[in-house]
Amino acid sequence: xxxxxxxxxxxxxxxxxxxxxxxxxxxxxxxxxxxxxxxxxxxxxxxxxxxxxxxxxxxxxxxxxxxxxxxxxxxxxxxxxxxxxxxxxxxxxxxxxxxxxxxxxxxxxxxxxxxxxxxxxxxxxxxxxxxxxxxxxxxxxxxxxxxxxxxxxxxxxxxxxxxxxxxxxxxxxxxxxxxxxxxxxxxxxxxxxxxxxxxxxxxxxxxxxxxxxxxxxxxxxxxxxxxxxxxxxxxxxxxxxxxxxxxxxxxxxxxxxxxxxxxxxxxxxxxxxxxxxxxxxxxxxxxxxxxxxxxxxxxxxxxxxxxxxxxxxxxxxxxxxxxxxxxxxxxxxxxxxxxxxxxxxxxxxxxxxxxxxxxxxxxxxxxxxxxxxxxxxxxxxxxxxxxxxxxxxxxxxxxxxxxxxxxxxxxxxxxxxxxxxxxxxxxxxxxxxxxxxxxxxxxxxxxxxxxxxxxxxxxxxxxxxxxxxxxxxxxxxxxxxxxxxxxxxxxxxxxxxxxxxxxxxxxxxxxxxxxxxxxxxxxxxxxxxxxxxxxxxxxxxxxxxxxxxxxxxxxxxxxxxxxxxxxxxxxxxxxxxxxxxxxxxxxxxxxxxxxxxxxxxxxxxxxxxxxxxxxxxxxxxxxxxxxxxxxxxxxxxxxxxxxxxxxxxxxxxxxxxxxxxxxx
Amino acid sequence: xxxxxxxxxxxxxxxxxxxxxxxxxxxxxxxxxxxxxxxxxxxxxxxxxxxxxxxxxxxxxxxxxxxxxxxxxxxxxxxxxxxxxxxxxxxxxxxxxxxxxxxxxxxxxxxxxxxxxxxxxxxxxxxx
Numbered sequence: 001x002x003x004x005x006x007x008x009x010x011x012x013x014x015x016x017x018x019x020x021x022x023x024x025x026x027x028x029x030x031x032x033x034x035x036x037x038x039x040x041x042x043x044x045x046x047x048x049x050x051x052x053x054x055x056x057x058x059x060x061x062x063x064x065x066x067x068x069x070x071x072x073x074x075x076x077x078x079x080x081x082x083x084x085x086x087x088x089x090x091x092x093x094x095x096x097x098x099x100x101x102x103x104x105x106x107x108x109x110x111x112x113x114x115x116x117x118x119x120x121x122x123x124x125x126x127x128x129x130x131x132x133x134x135x136x137x138x139x140x141x142x143x144x145x146x147x148x149x150x151x152x153x154x155x156x157x158x159x160x161x162x163x164x165x166x167x168x169x170x171x172x173x174x175x176x177x178x179x180x181x182x183x184x185x186x187x188x189x190x191x192x193x194x195x196x197x198x199x200x201x202x203x204x205x206x207x208x209x210x211x212x213x214x215x216x217x218x219x220x221x222x223x224x225x226x227x228x229x230x231x232x233x234x235x236x237x238x239x240x241x242x243x244x245x246x247x248x249x250x251x252x253x254x255x256x257x258x259x260x261x262x263x264x265x266x267x268x269x270x271x272x273x274x275x276x277x278x279x280x281x282x283x284x285x286x287x288x289x290x291x292x293x294x295x296x297x298x299x300x301x302x303x304x305x306x307x308x309x310x311x312x313x314x315x316x317x318x319x320x321x322x323x324x325x326x327x328x329x330x331x332x333x334x335x336x337x338x339x340x341x342x343x344x345x346x347x348x349x350x351x352x353x354x355x356x357x358x359x360x361x362x363x364x365x366x367x368x369x370x371x372x373x374x375x376x377x378x379x380x381x382x383x384x385x386x387x388x389x390x391x392x393x394x395x396x397x398x399x400x401x402x403x404x405x406x407x408x409x410x411x412x413x414x415x416x417x418x419x420x421x422x423x424x425x426x427x428x429x430x431x432x433x434x435x436x437x438x439x440x441x442x443x444x445x446x447x448x449x450x451x452x453x454x455x456x457x458x459x460x461x462x463x464x465x466x467x468x469x470x471x472x473x474x475x476x477x478x479x480x481x482x483x484x485x486x487x488x489x490x491x492x493x494x495x496x497x498x499x500x501x502x503x504x505x506x507x508x509x510x511x512x513x514x515x516x517x518x519x520x521x522x523x524x525x526x527x528x529x530x531x532x533x534x535x536x537x538x539x540x541x542x543x544x545x546x547x548x549x550x551x552x553x554x555x556x557x558x559x560x561x562x563x564x565x566x567x568x569x570x571x572x573x574x575x576x577x578x579x580x581x582x583x584x585x586x587x588x589x590x591x592x593x594x595x596x597x598x599x600x601x602x603x604x605x606x607x608x609x610x611x612x613x614x615x616x617x618x619x620x621x622x623x624x625x626x627x628x629x630x631x632x633x634x635x636x637x638x639x640x641x642x643x644x645x646x647x648x649x650x651x652x653x654x655x656x657x658x659x660x661x662x663x664x
Numbered sequence: 665x666x667x668x669x670x671x672x673x674x675x676x677x678x679x680x681x682x683x684x685x686x687x688x689x690x691x692x693x694x695x696x697x698x699x700x701x702x703x704x705x706x707x708x709x710x711x712x713x714x715x716x717x718x719x720x721x722x723x724x725x726x727x728x729x730x731x732x733x734x735x736x737x738x739x740x741x742x743x744x745x746x747x748x749x750x751x752x753x754x755x756x757x758x759x760x761x762x763x764x765x766x767x768x769x770x771x772x773x774x775x776x777x778x779x780x781x782x783x784x785x786x787x788x789x790x791x792x
Binding site: 343389393394395400401432434460461462463464465476477478479480483485 | 684686687688689690691692693694695698699704706707734737738740741742
């Protein structure tokens with residue numbers, strides 16, 4: 001029989017306001033096993049904890065029940081107190097009489113009654129508790145960053161800076177991500193390439209960082225500190241270590257008419273290509289869908305002009321197995337497709353473009369060498385209409401766009417409008433907005449400058465439709481302040497398309513067992529206090545994969561994710577959670593039901609010899625749980641048909657005892 | 665002016681949820697009959713939300729709406745302004761004892777600009 005001490009907390013007036021704490025500690029005194037019961041204003045305070053320690057000594061307690069707030073809040077605190085008093089920390093049970101009782105009840109009588117019942121349940125459980133010891137697992141001191149945009153780059157640099165090796169896996173032929181496609185960055189208008197490419201070079205030159213470009217993660221096994229990851233290196237048909245990036249092959253390739261992804265299809269690239277001049281790694285890649293040599297076995301020009309001998313038409317996809325201690329997801333975003341927004345005539349006119357396309361049109365390295373022209377006829381546009389919130393802030397039942405605010409559009413549209421007026425003062429620039437959202441340092445000032453200094457015409461209202469007519473775009477819109485309908489003959493219409501997580505994010509989340517929200521953004525472990533951790537231990541989040549973000553925010557989050565990774569990799573050993581599943585081999589019939597439901601792959605089977613009552617031996621297949629991989633979710637315990645699987649610290653017997661105590 | 669009873673009736677008949685409106689004005693930006701209307705689609709949504717129904721009931725705007733449903737198609741919030749207009753129109757035309765026209769009146773007023781919807785709605789009234 002345990003010797004249980006009960007400690008009821010007032011939590012100031014948080015609990016004591018709706019629960020008669022005196023009555024609770026008095027009522028729990030006579031429960032089986034209880035030898036001591038008291039109450040105190042703040043159990044979690046130093047004085048409260050000392051009270052527990054003294055009671056353990058004085059009354060020889062073997063179990064502790066604290067009736068207080070949620071175990072998420074102070075379970076760790078009271079376990080430490082128990083350990084300091086010489087008890088096993090898992091001999092502590094928390095009865096949550098705050099969140100589940102005082103905060104949800106108004107009447108002191110019912111509140112007190114429920115608190116007593118919750119206390120009784122905890123006492124019934126602690127009577128069946130057994131000391132538990134957590135296991136330890138080693139930490140692989142290497143990190144994996146998935147995605148090589150600004151988020152991934154910054155995270156990798158920061159981790160490498162602390163001395164740990166990092167691998168970046170990027171599915172495109174080069175790192176750089178969306179930021180490499182941008183022209184200028186708000187609100188300071190520095191050129192994106194000028195601030196990004198030095199970082200890309202730092203990554204390339206850092207001997208702690210390896211880049212797997214044109215590669216994907218295809219499988220993730222293991223657990224925090226011990227991930228085993230399969231990386232698929234797609235065949236680029238160019239030997240990466242030999243190619244010097246001279247570009248001779250790119251010039252000579254006869255298959256020149258393939259849409260250039262980097263310029264969003266606004267110009268063409270050859271079948272063998274280097275995405276842009278500052279690409280890292282600066283290595284050519286052959287597009288297998290465009291190359292005649294790969295499709296028909298004829299041509300081979302690139303191989304002839306390559307003095308380094310880097311072309312290899314026989315290259316195959318390669319699978320690498322790597323071990324990591326921590327994984328950072330930095331898969332980023334994409335603008336949504338404009339297919340469902342036909343009222344803006346995106347598919348009908350080349351002169352209706354998205355903001356990212358506008359970004360390429362104004363970029364000196366873009367398809368027009370930085371000259372702002374109409375994509376249809378190459379003429380200078382004199383009237384430009386910017387439309388905000390295209391696909392953002394849509395109602396769920398409208399099923400066209402996204403429910404959330406994409407956050408970055410207000411600022412980049414102000415930037416586009418301002419830069420256009422600055423470079424081409426003869427251009428009329430209209431911005432149709434629903435709300436202008438500019439929270440951020442120097443953001444609102446920036447937007448006001450666009451209006452007051454550069455004369456951008458901001459109109460509160462929305463564009464209803466765009467009709468191409470001759471070489472003009474007839475824009476019909478509302479001006480809500482003037483209560484008028486406007487008709488503007490525009491030369492160029494720019495749509496601020498909503499952004500969405502990259503399509504690779506969902507399969508990746510499944511591999512990582514990391515959770516996502518309904519929009520496929522990765523969920524953080526706590527929206528305020530754990531913003532860069534995923535709920536899955538050892539998986540961290542960086543950049544727009546977690547939610548829409550601008551560059552300053554992405555970089556600070558990338559640094560935060562890196563610091564969490566460094567904190568993890570610094571440790572030599574990780575202490576596990578002892579509340580894991582274990583199988584009673586005598587009851588297990590080897591049916592595999594548990595292994596099928598285990599989301600962590602923690603259960604395997606082994607053939608074991610059993611001695612039978614008639615002194616013969618029999619070999620049977622039984623389940624065995626890897627305690628380092630098991631997260632204690634309990635899915636196997638409810639699945640097991642023979643009742644062999646049980647969870648330490650939450651055994652079926654303990655749960656039933658709690659239920660019995662509540663129903664008594 | 666705040667008429668909670670009429671407001672409730674309009675919301676019941678139309679099934680529209682005006683509280684979803686985020687005042688973007690896309691309905692009015694898209695409306696082909698905008699210049700004909702005294703009150704515009706976004707104002708219908710907003711005035712119904714604030715219970716300001718009487719001016720709408722007495723406005724010719726009710727009969728200028730073409731029921732083309734462009735506003736319903738393009739509203740990013742699913743507010744369905746044309747259904748609100750239709751509901752207000754129903755309240756006006758179905759008002760007990762209010763006989764707006766007889767069949768004999770039709771030839772005189774009909775021209776090629778008159779929306780069929782208007783005629784159908786006008787006949788759909790109580791005649792007692």
